[in-house]
Amino acid sequence: MAQLTAESAKGRRERHTPVLLAQTLTALAPRAGGRYLDGTLGLGGHCAALLDAAANTEVCGLDRDEDALSLAGERLSSFGRRAHIFHCRYSRFPEALHELQWERVDGALLDIGLSSLQIDKNDRGFSLYGDGPLDMRMDQHSGELSAWHWVNRESLARLKECIATLGEEPQAGRIARTIVAARGKSPIESTAELAALVEMAYPAAWRHRARRHPATRTFQALRMAINDELGELKRFLDQILAYLPVGGRLVFITFHSLEDRLVKQAIRRWAEGCRCPKYCTACVCRHQPEVRILYKKPLQAGSDELAVNPRAGCAKLRAVEKIAEVEPS
DSSP states (O other): OEETTTTTOOOOOOOOTTHHHHHHHHOOOOOOTTTEEEEETTHHHHHHHHHHTTTEEEEEEEOHHHHHHHHHHHHEEEEGEEEEESSSSSGHHHHHHHHOOSSSSHHHHHEOOOHHHHHHGGGGGGGSSSOSSSOOOOSSSSSOOOOHHHHSSOOOHHHOOOOOOOOOOOOHHHHHHHHHHTTTTTTBBBBBHHHHHHHHHSOOHHHHSSSOOOTHHHHHHHHHHTTTHHHHHHHHHHHHGGGGTOEEEEEEEEEEHHHHHHHHHHHHHHHOOOOTTTSSSSSSSSSOOOOOESSSSSSOOOOOHHHOOOOOOEEEEEEEEEOOOOOOO
């Protein structure tokens, strides 16, 4: 696995304010000399704040987007060897920790959303408002199939299932049929072309009362399928508790219901005590909660943050503290 030094990463400096920053720092409660994992480094905003928050902290930052890593590396260069940057999926964090010879981390963060860099660059294919190639791969050198393949090669049934399941799109059937009919005449080449086709597939009455672009859910579904986003999250959730000491904290920032549901289910499972059947009059399983839930309800952006960053409107922050030891798997 390739570790990038903060000093060697190149790219233009781009400052941005990460979502729910103050809430993230409060939840993680970084301590002097602590070691932390940022599984979704992005442009390095959360990581920089963590490194600033307490003396001699170190952060292992992961991302599979090389463009983001380049910019994050420049942003974090002033922290020297306290910032450890790796090009990899966040589900592979044990490999990065092994390379650093870290057995545990004092806290971990996942900000599970697209970075502004990915959204704003048309050539990445994530945005439905620009005109770019149908890509949508977070790691453009991964060998994963691009959005072009999904749109032009996948079966009608698989397209419909993807859009309905990952996009939670009620018009999935109409959209899939429109895409298949259009590609039968000529390949669909650009994000603008795909967005227009999806909009055309929507009933007129739905288009007029929609609060957002009709293609939003379709683009989300394709992106999630291409990058196996739910699979990534499940693999991370299955591993992370074993790498936290008692007192270590986990923070998750999610942006849509499918990811938030997975996180919420995992937290409930970790926080669960007795698992005996209801008919048992006394506990025999002796199962103890592994975490303490820090907030009964997820934290969300306030009006001040929304005025500066409207994209934060969908963000939900959930956090836990480990209270019981579990054996590494």
